[in-house]
Amino acid sequence: MARPRQAPSNTIVIKLGTSSIVHEKTHQPLLSTLSAVVETVVHLREQGHKVVLVSSGAIGVGLKRMDMPHRPKGLSGKQALAAIGQGRLIALWDNLFGQLEQPIAQVLLTRGDISDRTRYLNAVNTFKELLSMGVVPIVNENDTVSVSEIKFGDNDTLSAITASMIHADYLFLLTDVDGLYTANPRKDPDAKLLHVVSSVASIRSQVSTSTLGSSLGTGGMETKLIAADIATAAGVTTIITSSKDPESIFKIIEYNNALRSGSSTPARSQSGRSSPISSLPTVQALPTSDSRTPSGSDVSVGLVRPPHTVFKSSPAPLRDLKSWTSHTLHPSGSVIVDHGAHAVLSRRESGGRLLPAGVLGVRGAFASGQAVRIVVRKRLAGVVHEPHPSAPELGTSTPNTPLLQATASVSSSISTLDPGLELSDLADHALPTVDEEATPSVTQRVLPEEDHVLVEKPIDESDEWEVEEVGRGLANYNSVQIDKVKGLKSSYIPQLLGYADSEYVVENITIRVPP
Numbered sequence: 278m279a280r281p282r283q284a285p286s287n288t289i290v291i292k293l294g295t296s297s298i299v300h301e302k303t304h305q306p307l308l309s310t311l312s313a314v315v316e317t318v319v320h321l322r323e324q325g326h327k328v329v330l331v332s333s334g335a336i337g338v339g340l341k342r343m344d345m346p347h348r349p350k351g352l353s354g355k356q357a358l359a360a361i362g363q364g365r366l367i368a369l370w371d372n373l374f375g376q377l378e379q380p381i382a383q384v385l386l387t388r389g390d391i392s393d394r395t396r397y398l399n400a401v402n403t404f405k406e407l408l409s410m411g412v413v414p415i416v417n418e419n420d421t422v423s424v425s426e427i428k429f430g431d432n433d434t435l436s437a438i439t440a441s442m443i444h445a446d447y448l449f450l451l452t453d454v455d456g457l458y459t460a461n462p463r464k465d466p467d468a469k470l471l472h473v474v475s476s477v478a479s480i481r482s483q484v485s486t487s488t489l490g491s492s493l494g495t496g497g498m499e500t501k502l503i504a505a506d507i508a509t510a511a512g513v514t515t516i517i518t519s520s521k522d523p524e525s526i527f528k529i530i531e532y533n534n535a536l537r538s539g540s541s542t543p544a545r546s547q548s549g550r551s552s553p554i555s556s557l558p559t560v561q562a563l564p565t566s567d568s569r570t571p572s573g574s575d576v577s578v579g580l581v582r583p584p585h586t587v588f589k590s591s592p593a594p595l596r597d598l599k600s601w602t603s604h605t606l607h608p609s610g611s612v613i614v615d616h617g618a619h620a621v622l623s624r625r626e627s628g629g630r631l632l633p634a635g636v637l638g639v640r641g642a643f644a645s646g647q648a649v650r651i652v653v654r655k656r657l658a659g660v661v662h663e664p665h666p667s668a669p670e671l672g673t674s675t676p677n678t679p680l681l682q683a684t685a686s687v688s689s690s691i692s693t694l695d696p697g698l699e700l701s702d703l704a705d706h707a708l709p710t711v712d713e714e715a716t717p718s719v720t721q722r723v724l725p726e727e728d729h730v731l732v733e734k735p736i737d738e739s740d741e742w743e744v745e746e747v748g749r750g751l752a753n754y755n756s757v758q759i760d761k762v763k764g765l766k767s768s769y770i771p772q773l774l775g776y777a778d779s780e781y782v783v784e785n786i787t788i789r790v791p792p
């Protein structure tokens with residue numbers, strides 16, 4: 278007798294923001310929402326899914342406990358309230374889950390905890406163990422010890438990193454709106470809900486991100502887009518929907534499963550199963566081009582579409598190490614590369630490895646093994662940039678061309694990749710100058726001219742430049758060492774450094790902004 282077909286079991290991360298956990302004004306716990314989340318999670322578990330909950334709300338619960346009306350301004354005040362509230366928050370979850378005999382675990386993380394590869398792998402193993410024991414881990418940032426350098430900053434990012442760590446199939450960002458809109462739906466009646474987003478970068482200009490951060494939370498739509506970008510790059514299908522109706526998670530999964538079954542080429546999920554959403558036929562980024570009927574049912578699957586926005590997972594997800602490098606590490610400095618190196622690193626064949634020949638300079642101090650930003654210089658509008666004719670191949674020498682030390686007046690811009698970049702970080706992006714005494718030029722080292730590897734034209738002193746982070750990687754040498762060998766063939770590494778661990782100065786590079 279044929280067995281009934283088992284629905285695929287997925288690993289699902291559900292993130293709940295402060296505004297869904299406590300009342301914005303009274304800070305009373307929103308018990309009906311929390312109970313509905315608990316019931317949904319337990320049902321998902323009964324269906325064979327593994328579930329991780331990322332729960333904000335410690336500060337909100339702390340405010341209620343101390344009868345304080347507003348979040349304190351200072352960091353230590355917030356940390357104290359989080360410490361007060363976290364215990365009560367987890368007790369509340371334990372109580373609610375306990376009613377349905379569902380064991381939970383508290384997992385508090387900081388970025389610093391997972392920046393170290395060993396600690397990161399330990400955290401992954403703990404998650405795996407908890408999930409295999411049938412426990413629901415409940416994750417929050419360890420606010421008590423988090424300061425700016427080690428902070429995730431918001432739980433949207435934390436949930437995306439958690440989802441990447443455990444190779445989740447889905448990340449659900451439950452919030453106080455039912456998806457991503459073209460404008461603030463509370464103010465603009467013409468605001469349109471986006472249904473399917475294939476690329477976060479391509480819809481950024483079309484949507485309103487200023488919307489809907491509550492006075493208690495730190496998030497809003499901007500951090501949700503960042504989270505979607507991180508998670509989808511790691512192969513996690515990401516969904517924004519309302520926390521008011523957590524049961525819609527079932528309908529959303531069912532709806533997208535139905536869409537998938539209409540697809541001729543189902544993709545594999547993270548865990549080797551068919552992925553419900555990465556295999557969606559390329560659907561609409563905007564409602565104007567979608568297949569909905571006015572009533573909201575999708576003619577292709579005959580189901581009412583539950584309101585949500587789905588961000589499709591990348592068809593070529595980052596491998597674990599690259600994902601870790603790009604998202605979980607706080608970069609300690611920058612390696613400035615030329616445009617030829619940027620172009621080569623963007624190609625898969627480069628293996629994400631940078632030769633010293635492509636390096637124009639370093640900024641900041643970093644040790645071997647630390648994460649670094651890969652930065653390119655961009656000339657400001659109105660100035661013509663002519664790449665050197667022999668520039669494209671990284672690591673090929675260009676005989677008879679003198680190496681040129683860059684001189685520029687600097688106009689730094691905030692990186693498009695690092696939303697946490699602050700003004701103080703901009704010094705890190707300053708460009709090299711000829712009169713920097715600490716940086717002896719290659720010509721001072723009296724190397725044969727054919728060993729200079731020029732990849733960019735000289736810069737006129739009057740030119741103004743801005744810099745842009747295009748990716749991240751792990752340094753094989755420290756900042757002083759990379760500065761010593763910049764622009765040179767790798768064969769000079771032993772001579773100049775006294776040893777050579779690798780012919781590459783940076784490895785495991787992920788380029789996020791192509792040339």
Ligand SMILES: N[C@@H](CCC(=O)OP(=O)(O)O)C(=O)O
Binds near residue numbers: 293295332337418433
């Ligand atoms: N860790 C903090 C939450 C920070 C946060 O990201 O909040 P939210 O934007 O509401 O998801 C807390 O538990 O209060």
